[in-house]
Amino acid sequence: MAVLSPHFVVSFSTKTTTNIDTDQSALLALKACIVSDAQKILKTDWSAATSVCNWIGVTCGSRHQRVIALNLSSMLLTGTIPSQIGNLSFLTSLDLMNNSFMAFCRISEIRSDMFEHLPRLQVLSLSLNKLSSEIPMGLFKCKELQVINFEYNRMMGGILPKEIGNLTMLRILRLGGNMFEGNWMVF
Numbered sequence: 001m002a003v004l005s006p007h008f009v010v011s012f013s014t015k016t017t018t019n020i021d022t023d024q025s026a027l028l029a030l031k032a033c034i035v036s037d038a039q040k041i042l043k044t045d046w047s048a049a050t051s052v053c054n055w056i057g058v059t060c061g062s063r064h065q066r067v068i069a070l071n072l073s074s075m076l077l078t079g080t081i082p083s084q085i086g087n088l089s090f091l092t093s094l095d096l097m098n099n100s101f102m103a104f105c106r107i108s109e110i111r112s113d114m115f116e117h118l119p120r121l122q123v124l125s126l127s128l129n130k131l132s133s134e135i136p137m138g139l140f141k142c143k144e145l146q147v148i149n150f151e152y153n154r155m156m157g158g159i160l161p162k163e164i165g166n167l168t169m170l171r172i173l174r175l176g177g178n179m180f181e182g183n184w185m186v187f
């Protein structure tokens, strides 16, 4: 822990340190949550025999060789999003748009779990899926978020929580085409 910056220690005070093996198990957990992969992309390409940094849709940072971006948009995937995604602690961009992701695995934990340890997340694009949860509260801890896109899902819930104001970097918030209730602020 000695080499970590104070911010990092605070963020992970209840966690052990993570490394590329953590990233690999997080991605393998995602693969295990895919029930249909029509193009067999993950099935053939996402193999523990090669480094995750070479897997389709995965980008690693050149300096620290950790997963910084995951882009599986428009890949005809059906499945759920496991909470282990929250272990990709260097992730800056998560783009799963235009698939059939139906839920976050372990829905009861979604409120705090998955997004709580993604302090670097800047782009979250989950539009055009079949997500049916509420907006995860852990999201409001991702202080670097600039883009949130949940458009065209089946998401529910009422008024936006005031914690939205914590996301001071937010530029784009797309929530249309869902089943939200109540009056929504216009951004």
Ligand SMILES: *[C@@H]1O[C@H](CO)[C@@H](O)[C@H](O)[C@H]1NC(C)=O
Pocket (backbone or CB within 6 Å): 071, 072, 073, 093, 094, 095, 123, 125
């Ligand atoms: C993901 O990949 C698609 C297709 O290459 C691209 O259009 C899109 O901009 C990428 N998403 C992000 C967040 O970079």
Ligand SMILES: *[C@@H]1O[C@H](CO)[C@@H](O)[C@H](O)[C@H]1NC(C)=O
Pocket (backbone or CB within 6 Å): 074, 075, 076, 098
């Ligand atoms: C969604 O994905 C399908 C299959 O890859 C593709 O044909 C379609 O153009 C995509 N739509 C959008 C809006 O990206």
Ligand SMILES: *[C@@H]1O[C@H](CO)[C@@H](O)[C@H](O)[C@H]1NC(C)=O
Pocket (backbone or CB within 6 Å): 015, 016, 017, 018, 022, 083, 084, 086, 087, 113
């Ligand atoms: C990865 O995520 C799971 C589920 O959120 C958690 O139980 C586990 O402790 C995490 N592993 C690491 C190494 O952080």
Ligand SMILES: *[C@@H]1O[C@H](CO)[C@@H](O)[C@H](O)[C@H]1NC(C)=O
Pocket (backbone or CB within 6 Å): 137, 140, 141, 163, 166
């Ligand atoms: C939002 O910011 C306030 C004040 O900084 C803080 O007390 C609160 O815990 C934050 N909420 C979340 C969900 O991060």
